[in-house]
Amino acid sequence: MKKTVYIRFTLILLIVGFMLAVQYNTVRDPETRDTRDVWAIRQELAKEKELHSELLSEVRVLEETIGKYENMMSDSPEIALNDTVNKLKKDIGLEEFIGPGLTIVVEPSLESIAVGQVISEISPDLLIRFVNDVNSFKAKAVEVDGKRIIYSSAIRDVNGKTTVNNLAVRSAPFKIRIGTSSFEDAKKMYNQLVASAIGDDFFIDNLRLKIGEPETSIRISAYDQSISKQFLLEVPGGE
Known part of the structure; x- marks a missing residue:
């Protein structure tokens, strides 16, 4: 009987200790607040929008390239391949x-x-x-x-x-x-x-x-x- 009481008492102490530790850590390390003003947030949002627009433009160019390549592949795979190679050469600087x-x-x-x-x-x-x-x-x-x-x-x-x-x-x-x-x-x-x-x-x-x-x-x-x-x-x- 005494052994059961000791086990229960030990479990209760562990739970209470865990709760105190969590509460202490929460008080010690509060969640960081965003202290930026409205204009700083607006500038950050503008940068993100500009990046999003650039990514959409790149996706659009890639989709056009894929569509053009697929159309050319059906007519002449060799011409499509040469066109792709020339574009890559230009992109990496191998052409003037x-x-x-x-x-x-x-x-x-x-x-x-x-x-x-x-x-x-x-x-x-x-x-x-x-x-x-x-x-x-x-x-x-x-x-x-x-x-x-x-x-x-x-x-x-x-x-x-x-x-x-x-x-x-x-x-x-x-x-x-x-x-x-x-x-x-x-x-x-x-x-x-x-x-x-x-x-x-x-x-x-x-x-x-x-x-x-x-x-x-x-x-x-x-x-x-x-x-x-x-x-x-x-x-x-x-x-």
Whole structure:
């Protein structure tokens, strides 16, 4: 009888202790409240809507591509395949880009010239950050000092020289060309670069970004080196 009483008493204490622990944890770590004001929430909502619109546009383009490919497949599979290959080459930078965009000149800052300061080359870290910024602004094609940037391009320091695709980038001044999908995107790219803080980082390195006005047509050379196919396997015919 006493043993049963002890067991019940122990169970009650365990339940009470568990409830106290839960209550203590709730009081100690209250649920975080969203303290943003209405305008901050509206801005976040606007960004999400813009992203949603971009995704819908991409889905629409892919659906049109699939429909076009299916129609062409019924008439001529070879033409459909060549069309797809050419589009992929253009998308990854294996073909020349001709379209809207803007040209940027990287040149020594006026202050460094005035005091006769030695201008160092652009650093790989700064160039990588710049390329990442313009890609986040929806750049269609990027060329640095005549060197086309693609998905596999390497920007690194080689024996004290900044290189792109294993080719040295000359000392300032040199040009960076950015291609966009439309002239409206080019104007948006221009405004984003003007408002960006990336220019301050160039100024710290005694360099200046001279951002040209949006153009309806610029020419960006194609990637002219071989592409590694290390992870690609050829599928035997008929499979």
